[in-house]
Amino acid sequence: xxxxxxxxxxxxxxxxxxxxxxxxxxxxxxxxxxxxxxxxxxxxxxxxxxxxxxxxxxxxxxxxxxxxxxxxxxxxxxxxxxxxxxxxxxxxxxxxxxxxxxxxxxxxxxxxxxxxxxxxxxxxxxxxxxxxxxxxxxxxxxxxxxxxxxxxxxxxxxxxxxxxxxxxxxxxxxxxxxxxxxxxxxxxxxxxxxxxxxxxxxxxxxxxxxxxxxxxxxxxxxxxxxxxxxxxxxxxxxxxxxxxxxxxxxxxxxxxxxxxxxxxxxxxxxxxxxxxxxxxxxxxxxxxxxxxxxxxxxxxxxxxxxxxxxxxxxxxxxxxxxxxxxxxxxxxxxxxxxxxxxxxxxxxxxxxxxxxxxxxxxxxxxxxxxxxxxxxxxxxxxxxxxxxxxxxxxxxxxxxxxxx
Numbered sequence: 545x546x547x548x549x550x551x552x553x554x555x556x557x558x559x560x561x562x563x564x565x566x567x568x569x570x571x572x573x574x575x576x577x578x579x580x581x582x583x584x585x586x587x588x589x590x591x592x593x594x595x596x597x598x599x600x601x602x603x604x605x606x607x608x609x610x611x612x613x614x615x616x617x618x619x620x621x622x623x624x625x626x627x628x629x630x631x632x633x634x635x636x637x638x639x640x641x642x643x644x645x646x647x648x649x650x651x652x653x654x655x656x657x658x659x660x661x662x663x664x665x666x667x668x669x670x671x672x673x674x675x676x677x678x679x680x681x682x683x684x685x686x687x688x689x690x691x692x693x694x695x696x697x698x699x700x701x702x703x704x705x706x707x708x709x710x711x712x713x714x715x716x717x718x719x720x721x722x723x724x725x726x727x728x729x730x731x732x733x734x735x736x737x738x739x740x741x742x743x744x745x746x747x748x749x750x751x752x753x754x755x756x757x758x759x760x761x762x763x764x765x766x767x768x769x770x771x772x773x774x775x776x777x778x779x780x781x782x783x784x785x786x787x788x789x790x791x792x793x794x795x796x797x798x799x800x801x802x803x804x805x806x807x808x809x810x811x812x813x814x815x816x817x818x819x820x821x822x823x824x825x826x827x828x829x830x831x832x833x834x835x836x837x838x839x840x841x842x843x844x845x846x847x848x849x850x851x852x853x854x855x856x857x858x859x860x861x862x863x864x865x866x867x868x869x870x871x872x873x874x875x876x877x878x879x880x881x882x883x884x885x886x887x888x889x890x891x892x893x894x895x896x897x898x899x900x901x902x903x904x905x906x907x908x909x910x911x912x913x914x915x916x917x918x919x920x921x922x923x924x925x926x927x928x929x930x931x932x933x934x935x936x937x938x939x940x941x942x943x944x945x946x947x948x
Contacts, residue, residue, distance in 0.1 A: 628874075635867035642861060653868035663869065665844055666852035667876075669754070673829075673848065674822035676758035677765075682818065684762070685769035690799060692770070693777045703774070706767030717764055718831040725756045725832075747833045753846040760828045765821070769814050776810035777803055812888045816881050823877050826850040849873050 594602075635653055638646035657663045692703055709717070724731045725746040733743035746752045780803055788798050804811075829846050830839060839855045840847020847855075849869065857866035 631867045631870055634863055635871055637864050639863040639867070640861055641857070641863055646864075649864070653864045654872065657865060657868050657872065662844065662847075662852060663849075663872075666840070666847050666849045669750075669829075669840070669844075669846055670823055670825065670848040670850075672751075672754050673757050673761070673825060673846070674819070676754055677761040677825075678815075678818045678822050680758075681762045681766050681769065682814065684766045685773055685814070686804075688766065688770040689773035689777055690803070692774050703771065706770050708767070709764050710768040712764070714764065714827045715831060717760055718828050721756065721760045721763075721828075722832050722834070747836075747841065748843075748845070750845040753832070753841060757825075757828045757832055757846055760832075761822070761825065765818070769818065772814055773807060773810060776807040780806045808888070812885055815884050815888055819880050819884055820877055823873065823880065824850055826854065830854075 634645075636648065636650055638649050638652075640646060688706060692699060692706070696702070725733075727733060727743065727745055727747055730746070732746070736743055744752050746756045784802055784806075785798055788802060793801070825848050829848050829851050832846065833841060836842055838844060838847075839859070840851050850873070853866050853869045853873070856862050856869060
């Protein structure tokens with residue numbers, strides 16, 4: 545530079561520029577050396593800059609799931625858990641309906657009830673009615689659901705019709721069936737006499753009374769269970785049925801090999817709910833014979849455990865023993881439910897494994913004998929049969945994966 549002027553490059557001279565990196569902190573970054581003391585980080589500034597609405601939205605995302613499920617647990621604690629615990633406390637005392645709590649006797653009420661023949665009689669009646677109602681009910685529900693799953697005319701009408709017995713009040717159902725099973729003027733005995741058969745003592749003999757009460761339960765709950773099973777059947781993928789049909793499987797084979805294994809979880813649910821309801825039956829035996837002074841028949845021939853509990857609490861006014869009966873029944877229901885779940889799961893798993901093994905054996909036997917019998921059949925027939933067997937194996941594997 546001369547005389548305030550910038551000298552350009554001389555001829556043949558190359559102009560170079562040297563760039564010096566800035567010192568640390570010179571770029572204005574908050575992490576540099578010239579960062580002001582106490583200056584907040586960018587994330588801190590963002591969090592502090594959140595408005596109240598943003599903070600409320602963040603809290604809603606974190607806490608709303610707990611508020612959604614809280615009503616269930618609150619109601620369960622009030623109407624489920626607390627009565628259960630309180631009933632257990634009452635069962636450990638000598639508790640009268642009028643005088644209230646008495647002396648503490650521990651498990652004396654449980655010992656007394658386990659030695660009471662009336663308790664075992666009620667338990668026998670309960671199990672008998674349960675077996676007579678649950679087994680035919682589930683079989684009929686599966687059959688009705690399978691029919692309603694077909695492409696029939698007016699299927700919506702029939703699906704609504706099977707639910708009508710469930711809508712009818714249990715008291716009305718019991719009174720109608722009690723009149724039909726009347727020993728002198730009942731419809732059932734009149735029909736038997738028209739066929740020259742002797743009338744049956746439906747209300748004085750044990751087994752006929754159990755059959756009559758079980759028929760009420762079956763009439764009311766079969767349609768309800770059928771709709772639940774129908775919903776499960778409709779959830780089975782149709783492409784599995786179509787593949788099985790193309791491979792030559794008939795409707796019965798598809799039903800027992802595909803439909804039933806696929807609805808196993810729903811079957812377990814229906815069995816467990818039927819078990820719980822069957823062991824808690826009360827309305828039907830209570831109103832089956834209103835003229836009887838003893839709840840459950842003159843000889844207690846159809847007095848169930850819940851009916852015996854009601855008689856102990858409100859007729860004998862012994863709340864301590866009634867609470868002990870309630871807890872014993874609760875433990876029995878839990879045991880039955882667990883056994884039903886384990887047995888159903890074991891049967892379904894065993895059937896699936898056996899079907900898969902049988903299909904694999906058939907495929908291996910055909911493949912091993914294909915070369916020896918090559919002259920007896922055409923290659924097209926052998927390939928079609930092999931494809932059918934391989935299709936069955938694939939269907940069995942798909943059903944097994946769906947159950948798992």
